[in-house]
Amino acid sequence: MAHLYKFVPAASVTDEFKEMATQWPIWDSKVAPMQETENKFHFDYDGDYGSERVLITAGVATLTPDDGSPAVELTVGDSVHLHFGFGATWTIHNPVEMAYGYFDKDGKKIEQDEISCDVCGTDCYEESYLFNDEEDICPTCFKADQNGSEEYEGAVYCREGKPSKELPKSLTKKRITSSLGGSAKKKAKGDYVPGMDDDE
Ligand SMILES: [Zn+2]
The missing domain is CATH 2.60.120.10 (Jelly Rolls)
Incomplete structure (x- = not known):
């Protein structure tokens, strides 16, 4: 077989x-x-x-x-x-x-879409923020913006180019202390995520 x-x-x-x-x-x-x-x-x-x-x-x-x-x-x-x-x-x-x-089925590599940051040019396919449906911002630039002008407020968090409900890795990583990811993720789910909420 x-x-x-x-x-x-x-x-x-x-x-x-x-x-x-x-x-x-x-x-x-x-x-x-x-x-x-x-x-x-x-x-x-x-x-x-x-x-x-x-x-x-x-x-x-x-x-x-x-x-x-x-x-x-x-x-x-x-x-x-x-x-x-x-x-x-x-x-x-x-x-x-x-x-x-x-x-693919013939053993040829499927080229993934590439995403590069519109601010600094770094590759950010894995994690990016989509702003106004056209600008891709890498996590580093997005975070820098959060601490400054908040020009990209409302940008959508994406994994591999698609909007994602998962927490950005920069946030989940900090929560993991000793165990593997599973329990850490569950704990993180309902937590407040700075900067991700809508302004009221
Ligand atoms: Zn960038």
């Missing part, structure tokens, strides 16, 4: 792949919103892609497929291709960071 994932041990990961992955966003288990328990979460790979491919850049995790395929332990330098339709439970042993990219 063909597995819905392909494990590529560190020694077999090509330089080309590693080079590509340096351009990708990083998923960080310490701040991820998907934790169900202290160190485990389930994920379905059912997005608009043929596969998601990741490169582990920190930590240790076990990937346990839903379909009974063999579990695999992933450490720094390993890569795994997660094909559309795959579902698995991740068990995080040491906090994991991984670069992730999306590929």
